[in-house]
Amino acid sequence: MASLRSINQDDLRNHNLSVVIDTLLRAADPLSRADLAKETGLTKATMSVLVSLLLGGGILEEGEPTGQSLYGRPSIPLVLKAGRICGMGLQVNTDGYGVIVQDINGTTVGERWVDADMSNTDPRKVFASLNELAEEQEARLAELGYMLAGTGLALPGLVTDDMCLFVARNLGWEQLDLKSFDVVKRLDAKADNEANLAALAQIPGYAMQRRGMGMLEPTASFIYLSTDVGIGGALVRDGRVVRGDHGFGGEIGHVSVDMRGPVCRCGRRGCLEVYAGRRSMVGTAGIASGDAAATKDACDAMMALWRQRDSKTVAVVEKALEAMASAIVSMVNMCDVDMVMLGGLWARFEPELIDRVERMVRSQALAYPKVRVRVRMADVVKRPALLGAAESGLRRFVDDPLQFIA
Numbered sequence: 001m002a003s004l005r006s007i008n009q010d011d012l013r014n015h016n017l018s019v020v021i022d023t024l025l026r027a028a029d030p031l032s033r034a035d036l037a038k039e040t041g042l043t044k045a046t047m048s049v050l051v052s053l054l055l056g057g058g059i060l061e062e063g064e065p066t067g068q069s070l071y072g073r074p075s076i077p078l079v080l081k082a083g084r085i086c087g088m089g090l091q092v093n094t095d096g097y098g099v100i101v102q103d104i105n106g107t108t109v110g111e112r113w114v115d116a117d118m119s120n121t122d123p124r125k126v127f128a129s130l131n132e133l134a135e136e137q138e139a140r141l142a143e144l145g146y147m148l149a150g151t152g153l154a155l156p157g158l159v160t161d162d163m164c165l166f167v168a169r170n171l172g173w174e175q176l177d178l179k180s181f182d183v184v185k186r187l188d189a190k191a192d193n194e195a196n197l198a199a200l201a202q203i204p205g206y207a208m209q210r211r212g213m214g215m216l217e218p219t220a221s222f223i224y225l226s227t228d229v230g231i232g233g234a235l236v237r238d239g240r241v242v243r244g245d246h247g248f249g250g251e252i253g254h255v256s257v258d259m260r261g262p263v264c265r266c267g268r269r270g271c272l273e274v275y276a277g278r279r280s281m282v283g284t285a286g287i288a289s290g291d292a293a294a295t296k297d298a299c300d301a302m303m304a305l306w307r308q309r310d311s312k313t314v315a316v317v318e319k320a321l322e323a324m325a326s327a328i329v330s331m332v333n334m335c336d337v338d339m340v341m342l343g344g345l346w347a348r349f350e351p352e353l354i355d356r357v358e359r360m361v362r363s364q365a366l367a368y369p370k371v372r373v374r375v376r377m378a379d380v381v382k383r384p385a386l387l388g389a390a391e392s393g394l395r396r397f398v399d400d401p402l403q404f405i406a
Helices: 002-026 033-040 044-056 123-144 182-187 194-200 272-276 278-284 290-294 296-307 311-335 351-364 384-399
Strands: 060-062 078-080 085-093 096-103 108-115 147-155 164-168 173-177 190-193 222-227 231-237 240-242 339-344 374-377
Touching: 002 033, 002 044, 002 078, 002 384, 033 044, 044 060, 085 123, 085 182, 085 194, 085 384, 096 123, 096 384, 108 123, 123 147, 123 182, 147 182, 147 194, 147 384, 190 194, 190 384, 194 222, 194 231, 194 240, 194 384, 222 311, 231 272, 231 311, 272 278, 272 311, 278 290, 278 296, 278 311, 290 296, 296 311, 311 351, 339 351, 351 374
Parallel strands: 085 147, 147 190, 222 339, 339 374
Antiparallel strands: 060 078, 085 096, 096 108, 164 173, 222 231, 231 240
């Protein structure tokens, strides 16, 4: 019975530590011990013990005293200490691969990205190169005295719970046992769809401190669209990604908006991706074809032609606009969410175009005008899936902190 009590006490302490760290991450302003006790509902005595553990473990430090309480004592804010806990993000995307390391206080410790056309590449060579990039960062972390909490891996395809990349058609990969790659095994990396991880990067305080930015609350609900060569999507409910029964939820790019439309790479007709995906738009505009249509240069050329009001390119964008609005309306009607965030290619268009999408979505949504859907450019637009992968790694510390400070 003594052993059982000890286990339960450890579990309770671990849970309470997680609550404290989570509350600090999501707070809009620094919190004192008294503030934390009020926010979490824990007693001041319990909070004193927990904060002492976090201070002793090098996770927190005390900031400069601010103001005074009713009893004349200054309020001492608690700050997440830099240089102690970090998370690593890995990504393989259609335009390259790379690694990032993020401190829990929100600073970037290191980052490397390799630009490359990834169509039909050899996954063994790609993951071997990714392993080299990760080892460089690991060596630097050892020099700096960091503890790596965990690693996330973002991939543009369907990833199963048992770490199999079921299919990534825009890479030409399928049925990959991700655990067979050294970098995944060594770092115990947790793989996920890139849209899911890009959505995590939009949530303030999910696993990393980011104050005073963006339009979202930590417990926001929204639909995130990752618009790249393909189009991915993620549904976030109360600050958590809803992955579905098998982890494959949110594939809005393969919602059909025209049953008689062109054949998609998935085999269906008229998917959103064949109208609003980067490769399809570039190809339809006549700028490039085949694998060349997926390159960054081809995308840049399309954006330049659109801004010059080239008639063919404008027509392609207008068709994509209609398809995007139609697919978003379907997802809004199904999920009852009133915020949509656009990342990737569509975040590069002028605000006026995004406003047009919003007006089209609002007018078509079943719940209008009771529900006025907002369509916005994503808060984090530079490699959000890579950042989200690092946050996925950091979340291991947030959810199970005792193993890192015991």
